[in-house]
Structures are given as C-alpha cells and as structure tokens.
Amino acid sequence: MNALTLPDIAAQASRQALPLDWVGMRGIALPILIDGQHLTATADAGVSLDDGTARGIHMSRLYLALEMLDQQPLTSALLRNVLQRFLDTHEGLSKNAYLRIHTQLLLKRPALVSPLAGWKTYPVSIEARLENQMFHVELKIDVTYSSTCPCSAALARQLIQQQFVDDFANTPLQHEAVLAWLGSADGIVATPHSQRSSAQLHVQLQGTDLPIVGLINAAEAALGTAVQTAVKRADEQAFALANGQNLMFCEDAARRLNLALKRSDAIKAFHLQVIHAESLHAHDAVAESRWTRDFA
Numbered sequence: 001m002n003a004l005t006l007p008d009i010a011a012q013a014s015r016q017a018l019p020l021d022w023v024g025m026r027g028i029a030l031p032i033l034i035d036g037q038h039l040t041a042t043a044d045a046g047v048s049l050d051d052g053t054a055r056g057i058h059m060s061r062l063y064l065a066l067e068m069l070d071q072q073p074l075t076s077a078l079l080r081n082v083l084q085r086f087l088d089t090h091e092g093l094s095k096n097a098y099l100r101i102h103t104q105l106l107l108k109r110p111a112l113v114s115p116l117a118g119w120k121t122y123p124v125s126i127e128a129r130l131e132n133q134m135f136h137v138e139l140k141i142d143v144t145y146s147s148t149c150p151c152s153a154a155l156a157r158q159l160i161q162q163q164f165v166d167d168f169a170n171t172p173l174q175h176e177a178v179l180a181w182l183g184s185a186d187g188i189v190a191t192p193h194s195q196r197s198s199a200q201l202h203v204q205l206q207g208t209d210l211p212i213v214g215l216i217n218a219a220e221a222a223l224g225t226a227v228q229t230a231v232k233r234a235d236e237q238a239f240a241l242a243n244g245q246n247l248m249f250c251e252d253a254a255r256r257l258n259l260a261l262k263r264s265d266a267i268k269a270f271h272l273q274v275i276h277a278e279s280l281h282a283h284d285a286v287a288e289s290r291w292t293r294d295f296a
C-alpha cells in the first residue's frame with residue numbers, strides 16, 4: 001500500500017447485506033440564524049442507508065453540508081437544500097435524508113405595565129426530512145405560563161363570602177367599612193392555588209414559512225398568562241389580574257391552544273400537550289390534543 005493511500009472502510013461491502021433506516025450523527029455543535037439572532041444549536045443529521053451491501057455512509061459529507069446553515073437565515077427552503085445535499089452526496093446509497101436542530105430562542109419581552117423588558121428563552125426543535133422526494137418540516141416549541149385553578153378560585157370565593165357573612169352579621173352595611181374589609185387580610189381569607197405550567201407544541205408545517213416567533217406569540221396570547229421577565233409591583237398586579245381573568249384547568253389551556261393553532265395557515269397538523277405542575281398535588285395535571293387539517 002502506498003503511504004498516501006488511506007483505507008476507506010465505508011466503501012467496503014457490508015458482510016451482512018442489510019439496509020438501515022437512519023445513519024448519521026447526533027449532537028453536532030452549530031451556530032444558526034433565526035429572527036436575526038445567531039443562536040447556539042445542536043444538530044442530528046442522517047440519511048437512510050438503502051444500499052444494504054454498502055458498509056457505511058459518508059459522515060463527513062453530512063457534516064460539511066451543515067455549513068450551509070452557518071450564515072443564512074434558517075428557512076424551510078434552506079433546510080430542504082441541506083437535505084438535498086445529503087442525498088446528492090450519497091447517490092446510490094440513500095433515498096431519505098433527516099435533519100433535527102435543537103436550540104433555545106431568546107425573545108425580549110416587555111413588562112405588562114412598566115416600561116421595562118427582559119429576555120426569555122424558548123426551547124425549539126426543528127425537524128426536517130426528505131422522504132421519497134417529499135419534504136416535511138415539523139416544529140417543537142415549549143411555552144411556559146401560569147395557570148390558576150378555577151375550582152380552587154371558586155372554593156376560595158365561597159370562603160370569602162362566608163367570612164363576609166360572619167364579619168358583617170347583624171351590621172348595617174356601610175360602603176367605607178366594606179371597602180376597608182375588602183382591603184384587609186380578612187377580605188381575602190383564602191387564595192386559589194396556581195402553578196407554573198408548560199405547553200409543548202408539536203406542529204407539522206405546510207408551505208414555506210417557518211413561523212417560530214408567530215406560533216409562540218399566538219400561544220401566549222391564547223393563554224393570557226405567559227410567565228414574565230422584568231417585574232415591578234405594577235406588573236405583578238397586572239399579572240394577578242391576568243390570572244384572575246384566565247382561570248384554567250389543563251383542559252381549558254389545551255382547548256385554547258387547539259383553537260389558536262388551528263387558525264394558523266402554516267400548520268397542517270399538530271399534537272400539543274399542556275402540563276400543569278400542580279401545587280395542590282405532588283403530581284402534574286396533563287391534557288393533550290391532536291388535529292389534522294381536513295383538505296377535503
């Protein structure tokens with residue numbers, strides 16, 4: 001063997017002629033560009049190995065194709081080009097190509113009342129595949145919000161009523177006295193429980209849009225109680241009002257999100273899950289909803 005000739009094991013014939021569904025690399029570090037921001041991401045890149053007699057795929061070719069994602073804004077068209085490069089560099093070996101990108105989107109969110117703002121992260125996964133020449137893109141996005149239990153709120157209100165009856169029994173009602181009572185600890189003898197909650201949105205996209213920020217905004221608007229960033233007392237009071245006006249079981253949250261996602265023309269189908277990390281229980285309350293657009 002010539003000293004300059006490197007052994008190429010991948011080009012050898014496989015001892016067992018067997019096609020494989022997915023072969024590639026997981027957890028490749030990568031900068032990507034979304035919404036004008038350079039974000040740190042990891043990518044899982046792979047192809048099917050349809051030629052069962054080939055020993056292996058060419059990992060370096062997939063790795064190098066990912067360079068296309070460095071500089072250009074992430075779009076559906078760019079994802080498709082990367083997948084096509086995977087296949088072009090594996091001609092005769094692979095029919096299907098796969099790419100998953102995991103990142104944390106950073107969005108600056110204004111306070112509810114005060115002129116402040118702060119940053120919030122949203123875990124996002126983008127999954128693209130070119131299968132039998134059909135291109136598919138899916139998004140997974142986590143949105144965190146607050147949920148106050150409507151049952152607990154009703155029970156608390158009943159206790160407040162009872163306290164009112166006790167404190168004002170046989171007393172002529174006077175506006176000033178009632179107002180003072182409402183502002184005292186006796187006026188709010190019980191409080192409903194609320195919890196930090198999370199919505200996990202998994203959507204299949206149609207068309208050319210990659211509406212990551214739009215979907216997050218739509219989900220937060222539908223819930224009405226997104227967790228906050230910078231908070232002064234005026235913001236906390238507005239948040240208390242938002243929670244009071246948006247009392248939610250996990251079922252309510254799932255239904256609100258279902259209706260909001262259906263309104264997006266970019267979505268072909270979705271599966272959503274909401275998780276209320278209960279403060280009443282040591283376990284979580286969970287609801288799921290699926291939907292597929294009817295093209296009939």
Ligand SMILES: Nc1nc2c(ncn2[C@@H]2O[C@H](COP(=O)(O)OP(=O)(O)OP(=O)(O)O)[C@@H](O)[C@H]2O)c(=O)[nH]1
Pocket residue numbers: 008010055056057058059060061
């Ligand atoms: N197929 C395969 N390659 C692996 C694996 N683990 C590490 N590699 C290495 O990935 C490296 C890159 O493979 P190739 O893309 O075939 O490299 P190459 O032959 O120099 O590149 P080309 O000339 O484009 O084929 C090789 O050094 C492999 O040994 C594995 O499990 N499967």
